Amino acid sequence: MNRYKLEWKVGYTSDPSILPDKWVNASVPGAVQLDWASAEGWPHFWQDGDVGRYAWMEKVYWVYETTLPRLEELDGKRLFFVSGGVDYRFLVRVGDRTVHGQEGMFRRVELDLTDVAKGGETLEVVVFPIPDSGLGEGRIEASHSVKPAVSYGWDFHPRLVPTGIWRETFLELRSAQHIKELEFDYVVEDDFSVVKLDISVELSCLASGVFEWSLVDSEGEVVDGETVNLDQQSIVDGACEVHDPDLWWPRGYGDQSMYFLAVSLHGENGELLDTKRRRIGFRSCRLVMNEGAWEESPEMPKSRSVAAMTLEVNGKRIFVKGSNWVAPDVFPGVVGEDAYRPLLEKAASCHFNLLRCWGGSAVGKPSFFEQCDRLGLMVWQDFPLACNCYSESPEFLDTLGQEAAAIVKQLKGHPCVVIWCGGNELFNSWSGMTDQSKAIRLLNKKCYELDPDTPFLPTSPIMGVGHGGYLFRDQLGKECFEVFQTARNSAYVEFGIPGPASVEKLRSLIPEDQLFPPRSEGVWRQRHGFGAWECDEGSWLCMDTVERYFGRPESIEELVVWGQLMQAEGLKGLYEEARRQKPYCSMAINWCFNEPWPAAANNSIISWPCEPKPALRAVRQSCRPTLASARVKRFSWKAGDLFEAELWMLHDGPNSVKGDRVEAYLRFGDDESFVLGWYFDALEEGENRVGPVLRFRVPEIEEQTFKLILRVEGRPDWNSEYDFCFLARAN
Incomplete structure (x- = not known):
């Protein structure tokens, strides 16, 4: 096959039957907003933050135009227009003829233009104004479409709604006889000794000749194959x-x-007409009831209180440690392997084994899932529905069904995709959907028809699953440690602690005269430092919380140090507490891993585009397969308080480890004191062990923090450290 890259220009019009008055060069894949801004010489939106200047672009039609090449000698071949996706509703025109219309950004477009196009004609893609339900402003605008709701504005995302050709798009010259579609399904036998693979190929037309397929292992050895005379x-x-x-x-x-899996199509004379190659990873997965979950509903005729939330892969129960993934840019069209790779490698370095791809964002491009396959990062994939009561109109359900089918078909071959989920927070009071909602029933149906052996959840949270909290200290005055230590959830699928970006990042975003002290207006508010989350006006900088523990900061450097310390220690405590609650608890997935544009503060542990906060190191420590851990009830202590810490050994590894001795030390300033020693016996696969309680009277100190240090003899890789706040005055 021969591919032809197209040179595009783009312009806007209020009437799709009238061509634009002005054209600018277009980058494909991308977004019309970026093309127009570039032509106008505007600074990048993430630099000046002036997203309001893009608002008018939502309400007009955008026309992409290119010229078809002159291909006088097709030699029996067919000319196809191929696009991986156009965001969101669009038409394709050749000359004055409309050859395709579609609503939905996730379905691939393949149009045979051979009989309708002549060389030198114009090819146009007309993109409609963004979807708007007409029910109000914000995410509710997306409630009648399968457009990711996050772009309508969120507590970490500006109101900036991408539109345009967002996936790879090109012309392709194909043989008249070619491979139209390659699908496969497999079943792993219960004893894992045999995989049964079924292959189905659809050709472009009734064909004669020869079709060949072969399955090759990672060493290059042919496992099986077949030659079929057509x-x-x-x-x-x-x-x-x-x-x-x-x-x-x-x-x-x-x-x-x-x-x-390699397949090839040959003509009657043996000539190669077409070939395709797919990677396959064999695995089984299912969601099973958490240990102890059935015991919560002994009364008859009461049903279960929680859903099945323990992930079992290849017959082995996996404790999930991971994070919520959001699109790494406001404009997903510009994201590719170069953006995915460093982020995913940092996720892998944290000992994560799963990323939940949150339903407010666009589904990732193929290179995202290829990288997850390679790194062993499982993917929980939400469909692109979030925090709305979605329409039950026939038109919406038709679009949803087609988009969902396209997503499942594109992704089901990736072994990393282990959970399908209807969307984010659809059963909550602000959404109002239930398991009887037609959208949920339709998504379940599509997943069962197309990928029946991968688990499906209607939404998250679901019965027994926790979302939240998102603050170090909540509105009732409870610290995150107390909240988690008194909770009982089968899985923690969202929990977060906010933290500021680095001083360097803040200086690049905020003018020096507004940098310090932070103000609850202007750039700080625009960059999510204040008023980002409707439940807390101080979010996400949380100045009041910082001042409660450390007093009023005297510089931006001091504010960042204390804010980042609280995020790091809070997340450290929450991950380890979730792990202590297994096997009833089966998942610890924080909110969130990354961010789509540079924020002054939020719950992410990586700043845009890929700058780790100290919280990343803390999470890496708390997600190690084996570590010494301490359960401490609170963060702040005064002189004379009896400091208490319950010692634990946490172990999620697939193998047993031998016992050893843990020694606990407290460090106040330069003075380090041995407090307690504990010998623990060998830990079996996935076993935790609770130990003694350390008690120590807190002395008067000058420093604002002190440390608890746990050391394991002969295993420094299991050592742990925790920082606490020393309150020198009455709170």
Whole structure:
């Protein structure tokens, strides 16, 4: 096949039947906002933060235009227009003819233009104004579409709604006989000794000739294959059994073994007409009831109180440690492998084994899932619905069904995708949906039809699952440590502690005369430092909380140090507490991992584009497979208080580890004191162990913090440290 890159220009019009008065060069994939801003010489939106200047772009039609190349000698081949996705509703025109219309950004477009196009004609993609339900402003505007709601404004995302050609788009010259679609399904036998693979190929037309397929392992050895002599047929099926398969495992549990499925189509004279190659990873996965969950509903005829939330992969129960992933840019069209790779490698370095792809954002591009396959990062994939009561109109459900089918077909071959979910917070009071909502029933149906062996959840949270909290100290005065230590959830799928960006990042965003002290207006508010979350006017900088523990900061440097320390220590405590609550608790997934544009403060542990906050190191410590841990009831202490810490050994690894001795020390200033020693016995696979309680009277000190240090003899990689606040005055 020959591909032809297209040179595009773009312009806007109030009437799609009238061409734009002005054209500018367009980058594809991308977004019309970026093209127009570039042509006008505007600074990048993330630099000056003036997103309001883009508002008018939501209400007009945008026309992409290119010229078709002159291909006088097609030699029996067919000319196709191919696009991975256009955001959101659009038409495709060749000359004065409309050849395609579509609503939905996730369905691939493949149009045979051979019989309608002549060389030198114009090809146009007309993009409609953004979806608007007409029910109000903000995320509710997205409630009648499958447009990701986050772009309508969120507590970490500006109101800036992308539109345009957002995935790879090109012309392709194909043989008249070519491979139209390659699909496969497999079943891993219960004893994991055999994988049964079924292959189905749809050809472009009734074909004669030869079709070949082969399955190759990671060492290049052919496992099985077949040559089929075609007799005027357009469907070809194949099947094989893989004995003693190399399974794909999540990170920390085994290798990420992959196979390669290669198919080829040959003409009657043996000439190669088309070929495709797909990577396959074999694994089984399911959600099972958490240990002890059935015991919560002994009264008859009461049903279960919680949903099945323990993830089992290849027959092994996995404690999920991970984070919520959001699109790494406001404009997902500009995101590719170069943006995904460093972020995902940092996620892997944190000992994460799963990322929840949050339903407010766009579904990632293929390179995202390829990287997750390689790194052993499982993916919980929400469909792009969030925090709305979605329409039940036939038109919406038709679009949703087609978009969902496209998403599942594109992703189901990736072994990393282990959970499908209807969307984010759809059963909450602000959304008002239930399991009887037609959108939920439709998504469940599509997943069952297309990928029946991958679990489906209607939404998150669901019965027994926790979302929140999102503050170090909540509106009732409870610290995050108390909130979690008194909670009982089958899974913690969102929890967060806010923290500011680095001083360097803040200086790049905020003018020096507004930098310090922070003001609850202007750039600080625009960058989510104040009033970001409707539940707390101080979010996400949380100045009042910082001042409660450390007093009024005297510089921006001091504010950042204390704010980042609280985020790091808070998340450290929450991850470890979730792990202590297993096996009833099965997941610890914080909100959130990354951010789509540079924020002054929020719950992310990485600043845009890929700058770790200190919280990343803290989370890495708390998610190690094995570590000494301390359960401490609160963060702040005064002289004379009896400091208490319950010692634990946490172990999530797939193997047993031998016992050893933990020594606990407290460091006040330069003075380090041995407090307690504890010998623990060997830990079996996935076993935690609770130890003694350390007690120590807090002395008077000059410093504002002190440390608890846990050291394991001969295993420095299991050591842990915790920082606490010393209150020198009455609170």
